[in-house]
Amino acid sequence: MNGIKIRGTGRGVPEQTVCNAEIAGRVDTSDEWITSRTGIRLRHHSREGESFLSMTASAARRALENAGVGPEEIGACIVATLSADTLVPSAACLLQRELGLPEDILCFDLNAACSGFLFALHTMECLLNAAPRKYGLIVGAEQLSRLINWEDRGTCILFGDGAGAAVVESREGFPTISAVMGCHGNDALLHVPGAETGGRSLISMEGTKVFKFAVEAVPWCIRQVLDKAGKTMDDVDFFVLHQANARIMDLAVRRCRIPPEKCYQNIGEYGNTSAASIPLVLSELHEQGKIGPGSRVLAVGFGGGLTWGGCLIEFA
Numbered sequence: 001m002n003g004i005k006i007r008g009t010g011r012g013v014p015e016q017t018v019c020n021a022e023i024a025g026r027v028d029t030s031d032e033w034i035t036s037r038t039g040i041r042l043r044h045h046s047r048e049g050e051s052f053l054s055m056t057a058s059a060a061r062r063a064l065e066n067a068g069v070g071p072e073e074i075g076a077c078i079v080a081t082l083s084a085d086t087l088v089p090s091a092a093c094l095l096q097r098e099l100g101l102p103e104d105i106l107c108f109d110l111n112a113a114c115s116g117f118l119f120a121l122h123t124m125e126c127l128l129n130a131a132p133r134k135y136g137l138i139v140g141a142e143q144l145s146r147l148i149n150w151e152d153r154g155t156c157i158l159f160g161d162g163a164g165a166a167v168v169e170s171r172e173g174f175p176t177i178s179a180v181m182g183c184h185g186n187d188a189l190l191h192v193p194g195a196e197t198g199g200r201s202l203i204s205m206e207g208t209k210v211f212k213f214a215v216e217a218v219p220w221c222i223r224q225v226l227d228k229a230g231k232t233m234d235d236v237d238f239f240v241l242h243q244a245n246a247r248i249m250d251l252a253v254r255r256c257r258i259p260p261e262k263c264y265q266n267i268g269e270y271g272n273t274s275a276a277s278i279p280l281v282l283s284e285l286h287e288q289g290k291i292g293p294g295s296r297v298l299a300v301g302f303g304g305g306l307t308w309g310g311c312l313i314e315f316a
């Protein structure tokens, strides 16, 4: 099977930022509590009328441009999300029209909550082996501000909006991403209702239990991916962990003895953007020149479902 490498990245983020003090003006919390318990200082929230599609398309356009790949060269498109504008059509189908992607390809949405981008990378690696063209477009995008329960101070402080995209290339001789993924059905720890309610869908979460699950899952995924790839910690240039809580990342850094400078965090400026969080980090690292051709990134995601996953991805 051919492996994949990332050729280009991009992001699209709403302009409006909401700081902790503004949240504290709305619910019973404080900047001090939010910063010390989560590491979050700001999050981006879309303004009224700003669509999911425009944010997603802007990330995708930047990734295509960054990769030097035209829309006509794309062989499959996946949007990882739980908060698209519509259930049908999928965000990926609307993106096909918006960008002028070819019509003879698979375009679909994938929901694995915060692990979505990694599930999509793994799916794309498999798909491109049978696709009409060798490039794949993956976007992780969320407008979680629409799903926030402002009555729940334990969750309303956490979530933000954003989109991160990657263009990947499949080629014979490229290493596989050594994906390790898993799921465990659980609707008690993390829940966003769908058609069942007939009303608004709002996020509910048992934060402390999800926290405990995450601090076990992250080191486990790191070990499994390294074993599968036959690599060691020293072979990895950056560790990119789902940006759910700075304390989860700090614990993983200590437990796995990751040099702290190799674990990039941007949760302070974005909050938890679920499926967008990993590609947002990738696009910042790429833009800053911290990763480039030949770099190896070990990415780990975890979240609602429950879902978890990790992979080792190289840059072309």
Ligand code: ACO
Pocket (backbone or CB within 6 Å): 028, 029, 030, 033, 034, 037, 038, 113, 114, 153, 154, 155, 157, 190, 206, 207, 208, 209, 210, 211, 214, 244, 245, 272, 274, 302, 303, 304
């Ligand atoms: N401001 C002030 N006090 C608060 C706030 C707040 N915003 N929220 C909760 N508290 C209080 C609680 O009421 C509680 O008070 P009590 O002791 O008097 O009862 C106390 O703070 C501790 O509450 P906990 O919920 O235990 O706080 P915790 O330290 O666990 O932090 C948090 C909560 C930040 C949500 C944390 O549990 C977390 O980050 N969990 C993981 C989230 C995650 O990883 N999600 C994954 C993916 S999300 C997805 O898939 C969509």
